[in-house]
Amino acid sequence: MNSPQNHVFSIVKQVDAGGLPVEKGSRRLERVACAGAARRMRKPRPVIDFESDTLMQGWMRALEERECETASHCRRVVEKTVQLAAAMGVEEKEWIHFQRGALLHDIGKMGIPNSILLKPGPLTEAEWEIMRMHPVYAYRLIAPIPYLAKALTIPYCHHEKWDGSGYPRGLKGEQIPLAARIFSVVDVYDALTSERPYNRPWPVQEVKAYLRTESGRMFDPRVVKVFLALLDQETSHYFDRPARPN
Ligand SMILES: [Fe+2]
Ligand SMILES: [Fe+2]
Helix, strand or coil: CCCCCHHHHHHHHHHHHCCCCCCHHHHHHHHHHHHHHHHHHHHCCCCCCCCHHHHHCCCCCCCCCCCCCCCHHHHHHHHHHHHHHHHHCCCHHHHHHHHHHHHCCHHHHHCCCHHHCCCCCCCCHHHHHCCCHCCCHHHHHHCCCHHHHHCCCHHHHCCCCCCCCCCCCCCCHHHHHHHHHHHHHHHHHHHHHHEECCCCCCCCHHHHHHHHHHHHCCCHHHHHHHHHHHHHHCCCCHHHHCCCCC
């Protein structure tokens, strides 16, 4: 039967059959990262030009209207993701894809019903099952847009976990594209240090401790290492500013 659910499953099958490639060469990237992170940290931050990308601005407004994400969260994670990618040794020409992917990371929530997306309170297991489909919906939305092809890994893979316990595909370790491994650390950091409807922001030191605890479980240990080094060495307002409203 051609139900919307079957349609989604057919997309997943298609992707599993040869969709997003498993990244190669990230070991090399990491070696470069460890050797050069401190040097790169001293360089000026990557400049994020939101204003010239009108399509991205439109998406961001749409996400905010639908209450999928706030523009401020999107802006912060875009900036931090590109900074971390730069510190990890990702080439400058790739940053734009990290930027777009971070901006659109929860675009798939457009496919989640209001009754779940805006529910004031905890979700049931059945509702979580639907919520966990948002990376697949993101794939469905973005895959047909050629210029976003390289940005897709973040919206599609940002809930995968290093130990293989994530979703939607249960990818493990370096099977998870580097962009998604970098982004997931930044996204969790920003979420925990921000004011959210039912949670107070965590102190930065507690968030750092949490990232260390989840290193090797939820997160790529090498990404956590470079991110913590960034947090420690960053002297400007950006990483160490106090918790702020979302
Ligand atoms: Fe998400
Ligand atoms: Fe997020």
